[in-house]
Amino acid sequence: MSVSEEGDQEGDQMLKDNYINGKMTPAIEGATDTVVNPATGEMIGEVASSSAADVDAAVTAAAAAFEDWSTKSPRERSEILHKAADVIEENVAELSRLECENVGKPVSIIEFEMDLTCDNWRFFASAGRFLEGKAAGEYMDGYTSMIRRDPLGVIGSIAPWNYPLNMATWKLGPALAAGNTVVLKPSELTPYTALRLAELLDDVLPPGVLNVVCGRGETAGVALVEHPGVAMVSLTGSVAAGQSVARAAATTLKRVHLELGGKAPVIVFDDADIDAVVGNLRETSFYNSGQDCTAPCRVIAGARVHDRLVSDLTDAVGSIVTGDPMDSDTEMGPLVSGSQLERVSGFVDRAAEAGAEVTIGGTRRDTGGFFYEPSVVVGVDQASEIVQREVFGPVITVQSAPDEHTALAWANDCDYGLASSVWTADVGRAMRMARGLQFGTVWVNDHIPIVSEMPHGGFKQSGYGKDMSMYAVEHYTEVKHVMVKH
Numbered sequence: 001m002s003v004s005e006e007g008d009q010e011g012d013q014m015l016k017d018n019y020i021n022g023k024m025t026p027a028i029e030g031a032t033d034t035v036v037n038p039a040t041g042e043m044i045g046e047v048a049s050s051s052a053a054d055v056d057a058a059v060t061a062a063a064a065a066f067e068d069w070s071t072k073s074p075r076e077r078s079e080i081l082h083k084a085a086d087v088i089e090e091n092v093a094e095l096s097r098l099e100c101e102n103v104g105k106p107v108s109i110i111e112f113e114m115d116l117t118c119d120n121w122r123f124f125a126s127a128g129r130f131l132e133g134k135a136a137g138e139y140m141d142g143y144t145s146m147i148r149r150d151p152l153g154v155i156g157s158i159a160p161w162n163y164p165l166n167m168a169t170w171k172l173g174p175a176l177a178a179g180n181t182v183v184l185k186p187s188e189l190t191p192y193t194a195l196r197l198a199e200l201l202d203d204v205l206p207p208g209v210l211n212v213v214c215g216r217g218e219t220a221g222v223a224l225v226e227h228p229g230v231a232m233v234s235l236t237g238s239v240a241a242g243q244s245v246a247r248a249a250a251t252t253l254k255r256v257h258l259e260l261g262g263k264a265p266v267i268v269f270d271d272a273d274i275d276a277v278v279g280n281l282r283e284t285s286f287y288n289s290g291q292d293c294t295a296p297c298r299v300i301a302g303a304r305v306h307d308r309l310v311s312d313l314t315d316a317v318g319s320i321v322t323g324d325p326m327d328s329d330t331e332m333g334p335l336v337s338g339s340q341l342e343r344v345s346g347f348v349d350r351a352a353e354a355g356a357e358v359t360i361g362g363t364r365r366d367t368g369g370f371f372y373e374p375s376v377v378v379g380v381d382q383a384s385e386i387v388q389r390e391v392f393g394p395v396i397t398v399q400s401a402p403d404e405h406t407a408l409a410w411a412n413d414c415d416y417g418l419a420s421s422v423w424t425a426d427v428g429r430a431m432r433m434a435r436g437l438q439f440g441t442v443w444v445n446d447h448i449p450i451v452s453e454m455p456h457g458g459f460k461q462s463g464y465g466k467d468m469s470m471y472a473v474e475h476y477t478e479v480k481h482v483m484v485k486h
């Protein structure tokens, strides 16, 4: 069934309450936040705006569920999480529709992240059976030492709005697989797939193992971070939110897992396949309207290919079909909110005022909703705001670098360190760049593909801790040494 057909069948009934201890529960103080469809700017519904009391109820439920969940065998948890994956797969059309309507994602692109989400659940469902540690042995005469990997307890998981279900999955999968219980706070802008997921898994997960508390960062988010019953906080969001969470968590010395912003460089050497570069940028820089922490957005081109790259890229970007996310021909939809639209257009306007050339785009679309044209900006300085700061929108800058040394220096000259790519026919140069780039991911002759088995995470102000892979599962466990005298 297609996303839009499923939408027609579902009607307009939207979820609005928190999900605590296996029950849909209104916010104790009755407050709500308005949720908007970014393609129209119109309200979709109202959702619980939770206070510290709601967070406390959810943490209490998660703490009560911990003993039973954490003492299930890895096989038992694996079987339950595989059932969860089955349910998600069976309901992909409905979850896709919710995501498209709430985030403004085109129906033409949603399949990719839903496929990844399903695969992530399958991976984590099995991963809890493969935890590793040093071999047990007699490291001191008369003693046997062994390593345990114990779950931590209640995890406070805080998700962003750009990939609401997928980011929730990156948090829930490793936490639950390792035997923890979770209180998940989705973004106040995009709560629907998290709530629907919890509802769908109601018959699969024991009560209290997964709780969803909706609300704002400054209220529900802060309450979750500060709650003494939460053992670890996992946040995906902005650097500012990460700094705030790390500061608040310091009071109780909670473990913190931070996946923050990005500003991915794309280093294109003179010997690169320019058609491949342009094709990749057209597809991946504007995917999800550029609201992607790994999106290639900062092109650093060799001097001999710079002009051709700008020309071809401008033409390619001009052919991107933008508009109604529910139209199957649409390649790019709106930004998520009015404030995101202000943010993106502000960056481009200030760059143009400072002398940069906008070769395509640079304007809003006056059609209702929060649309911004896909844009290419050239003639920008390394120190300029648009090169240094995360725009998080459909905007690419292109710079011309005189040599390999400068290209690497410019790529690393940024507070962020999440993802990067290098494009060259020279394997030796690709390897030198892979060693030198201070980013959690380096792609060679591609940009964006990800797999469940490999880690995703940042260097520098992009945060710490890894998502996906066994590294993520390990981060949700504590290493314990048991030393037995005999």
Ligand code: NAD
Residues within 6 Å of the ligand: 158, 159, 160, 161, 162, 163, 167, 185, 186, 187, 188, 215, 216, 217, 218, 220, 221, 222, 225, 235, 236, 237, 238, 239, 240, 241, 242, 244, 245, 258, 259, 260, 261, 262, 292, 293, 390, 392, 418, 458, 462, 467
């Ligand atoms: P945001 O920081 O505004 O919000 C993220 C989440 O944190 C939301 O649920 C919000 O309510 C909550 N929050 C905000 N302040 C908080 C606080 N002080 N305490 C507790 N919770 C708080 O980010 P956003 O605008 O929703 O998402 C966009 C950002 O997320 C971008 O910077 C993007 O790069 C980043 N991101 C990073 C990754 C990654 O894997 N590194 C993935 C996706 C998005």
